Amino acid sequence: MGAGVSALAADAQRGFPLRPGLDDVPESCISSIFMCLDPPEICKLASLNRAFRGASLADFVWETKLPSNYRYLVKKVLGQSPETLSKKETYARLCCPNRFDGGSKEVWLDKHSGKLCLAVSAKALKITGIDDRRYWNHIPTEESRFQTVAYLQQIWWFEVVGELDFEFPPGAYSLFFRLQLGKSSKRFGRRVCTLDQVHGWNIKPVRFQLSTSNGQQAASECYLYEPGNWVHYHVGDFVIENSNSPAKIKFSMMQIDCTHTKGGLCVDSVLIYPSEFRLRLK
Amino acid sequence: MSSSNNSGKVLKLKSKDNQIFEVEESVAIQSELIKNVVEAGCDIGVIPLLTVHSKTLRNVIEWCQKHVDYVEENDSGSNEEEIKNWESEICEEGNNNGSDDEETKNWESEENNNGSDEEEAKNWESEGNNDGSNKEEVENWEWEENNDGSDEEELENWESKFVDVDKDSLYALLLAADYLSIDSLLERVIKQVADVIKQCRSVEEVRQTFGIKSDFTPEEEEEIREEISWID
Numbered sequence: 001m002g003a004g005v006s007a008l009a010a011d012a013q014r015g016f017p018l019r020p021g022l023d024d025v026p027e028s029c030i031s032s033i034f035m036c037l038d039p040p041e042i043c044k045l046a047s048l049n050r051a052f053r054g055a056s057l058a059d060f061v062w063e064t065k066l067p068s069n070y071r072y073l074v075k076k077v078l079g080q081s082p083e084t085l086s087k088k089e090t091y092a093r094l095c096c097p098n099r100f101d102g103g104s105k106e107v108w109l110d111k112h113s114g115k116l117c118l119a120v121s122a123k124a125l126k127i128t129g130i131d132d133r134r135y136w137n138h139i140p141t142e143e144s145r146f147q148t149v150a151y152l153q154q155i156w157w158f159e160v161v162g163e164l165d166f167e168f169p170p171g172a173y174s175l176f177f178r179l180q181l182g183k184s185s186k187r188f189g190r191r192v193c194t195l196d197q198v199h200g201w202n203i204k205p206v207r208f209q210l211s212t213s214n215g216q217q218a219a220s221e222c223y224l225y226e227p228g229n230w231v232h233y234h235v236g237d238f239v240i241e242n243s244n245s246p247a248k249i250k251f252s253m254m255q256i257d258c259t260h261t262k263g264g265l266c267v268d269s270v271l272i273y274p275s276e277f278r279l280r281l282k
Numbered sequence: 283m284s285s286s287n288n289s290g291k292v293l294k295l296k297s298k299d300n301q302i303f304e305v306e307e308s309v310a311i312q313s314e315l316i317k318n319v320v321e322a323g324c325d326i327g328v329i330p331l332l333t334v335h336s337k338t339l340r341n342v343i344e345w346c347q348k349h350v351d352y353v354e355e356n357d358s359g360s361n362e363e364e365i366k367n368w369e370s371e372i373c374e375e376g377n378n379n380g381s382d383d384e385e386t387k388n389w390e391s392e393e394n395n396n397g398s399d400e401e402e403a404k405n406w407e408s409e410g411n412n413d414g415s416n417k418e419e420v421e422n423w424e425w426e427e428n429n430d431g432s433d434e435e436e437l438e439n440w441e442s443k444f445v446d447v448d449k450d451s452l453y454a455l456l457l458a459a460d461y462l463s464i465d466s467l468l469e470r471v472i473k474q475v476a477d478v479i480k481q482c483r484s485v486e487e488v489r490q491t492f493g494i495k496s497d498f499t500p501e502e503e504e505e506i507r508e509e510i511s512w513i514d
Contacts, residue, residue: 023494025453029460029472036476043510044485048494053506092512111513 023049030055038112039065039091062087065114066094067169073116076100076167077107097145105164106145110277116169117277120162120270122150127267128159143184143230144268151183153197154263158206158255162270165248168240172275175210175218175235177253178268181227193228200262206255208235213248224265232271232281293320294328295343297336302328305343312346314463333461338454345444345467352437445474449492452478 030052034042039062046056055061067073071082074090077098085093097108097119104124108117122138127150129135135155138148152158160177182195201224209219218236225231233253240247251270255262273281291307293316311317319329331339445452452471459468482488489496498506 025456026460029456029468032468032472033476033479036473037479040513041480043513045479045488046510047485047496047498047503047506048489049497052494053498095512 023051025051027051027055027058031058031061034058034061035064039095039114040111057086057088059087062091066091067109067114067116069167069169070094072167073107104146107166110274113274115171115274115277117274118164118166118272119145120164120272121146121148122267122269123148125150125160125162125267125270127161128157129155139183139266141184141266146269150267152263152265152267154199154261156256156258156261158262159252160254160267161250161252163248163250164272165246167246168272170240170242172237172239173272174237174275174278175249175251176232176271176273176281177208177235177251178230178232178271179224180230180266180268181224181264183264183266184228195227195264198227198264200260201255201265203260203262204255204257206233206253208233208251208253210235210238210249210251212238212250227264230268234278234281237275295339296328296330297334297339298332299336301336301339303336303339303343305346306350309343309346309350312349312464312466313342314465316462331462334458335454338451338458341444341451341455342458342462342464342467346464348437348440349466352433356433441470445470 034045034055037045042056042061046053066087070090073094074080074082074085077100078085078093082090091109091114094109095111097106099106101124104121106119106121109115110117121144123146127136130150135153137151137153139151140148143149180193181198181201182193183197184191184193186192205221205223207219207221209217211217216238218238220233220235222233224233235251235253238247238249249272292304293307293310295303295305295310295316297303307320311320316329319326334342445455447455452474455467456471456475458464459471478491479488482491488494496503
């Protein structure tokens with residue numbers, strides 16, 4: 001009995017705890033625990049104690065959370081050299097929406113999964129007749145992440161085309177047009193939507209298309225619906241196998257039946273999300 | 283089931299509280315620490331594990347034994363070859379009607395052709411030529427030997443039960459697995475701790491569950507609050 005008890009007592013004297021706790025776990029183990037948790041959880045746990053905070057800064061933890069092409073993203077989107085930031089800081093910075101290409105596009109990582117999302121402003125789209133104020137106007141609005149949307153009064157030939165050159169992390173993505181029938185504004189602090197110019201969308205459907213430089217294609221047809229609310233119209237999906245080279249994505253929507261005019265439409269942006277997020281947009 | 287094809291060398295491990303455990307080498311070297319000691323080649327009497335209590339060491343040894351047994355039972359490489367050989371043997375016997383008939387005839391003519399011999403011959407014929415049951419046997423055997431799916435599942439269930447313990451035992455396992463460098467155990471315990479953390483609804487609950495005290499100054503706490511503001 002003597003040897004065992006005195007050893008324990010000696011331990012206690014030296015400051016070793018009698019009962020081990022998570023406080024005593026080496027930082028490397030805590031970092032390994034963090035590998036199993038998602039980034040917001042890791043950040044919150046950093047406030048537990050110094051060991052947890054230290055472990056939460058470990059580059060090897062954040063490297064597993066970042067998309068595989070994060071170096072490209074840091075250069076293209078943050079305009080910095082990847083070496084200047086810790087991996088945690090890189091993750092945090094990439095999770096905030098970052099504008100690029102002259103402010104006409106925005107990209108961000110979903111903070112839980114680290115997956116990439118991208119938005120293309122109406123200003124970056126080629127809209128037939130955009131310069132003719134009889135047809136189209138740019139109107140400021142806080143309902144767009146770009147603070148501006150393209151508004152269509154009326155036109156026969158409705159065609160909007162866009163193109164994107166970007167290195168996506170491998171995965172499956174879905175492309176949407178964010179549109180609203182009707183023009184919304186704030187009156188006395190309340191949201192008001194003017195629908196009197198909305199017409200022509202129930203005669204023929206709008207045709208949406210997308211294609212990629214490696215031969216993928218998708219198309220869908222849809223009658224625009226739900227006046228007064230923003231709707232994400234799903235164009236189709238594409239898959240990126242590896243991100244060593246930029247993917248060129250082309251997308252469009254058209255309604256060019258010139259027997260009738262159509263109008264009263266707000267075009268905000270094109271959105272690209274990981275396909276598993278589709279349900280969030282319903 | 284204990285292993286049958288190792289040299290049978292046994293190591294002596296001494297826990298923190300001076301208990302001696304005799305463990306087969308193949309089991310003990312699941313620990314990288316012990317493996318290094320063995321490979322260093324010194325003639326060690328007893329390996330002292332200064333930070334591992336006997337209660338924990340007993341569990342750790344059980345883990346290592348289970349994993350050694352699992353690997354041996356599921357050595358699928360040799361299984362596949364064995365099956366192929368066995369299949370071709372069985373099919374030759376069962377389906378080679380020509381030579382069976384011949385053999386039977388030869389045997390019949392050799393032996394005295396009395397009643398019991400004829401009966402035996404008939405029984406042997408039906409056994410040897412009964413393709414139906416041979417195929418079934420092969421299929422059953424294949425299913426048993428190669429049903430990796432359920433074996434893996436069984437191991438996973440065993441592992442889950444193993445780590446489903448109170449917090450103190452969990453830490454002890456974590457520290458022991460780290461100290462002894464047993465990757466499989468470390469990985470599973472870490473996952474368990476992460477799962478417990480995920481079930482906590484707030485950081486405070488994690489703090490209480492694991493008894494973690496803050497050692498930050500108020501200034502540091504403010505810093506941290508700012509650092510993590512981006513996640514909201």
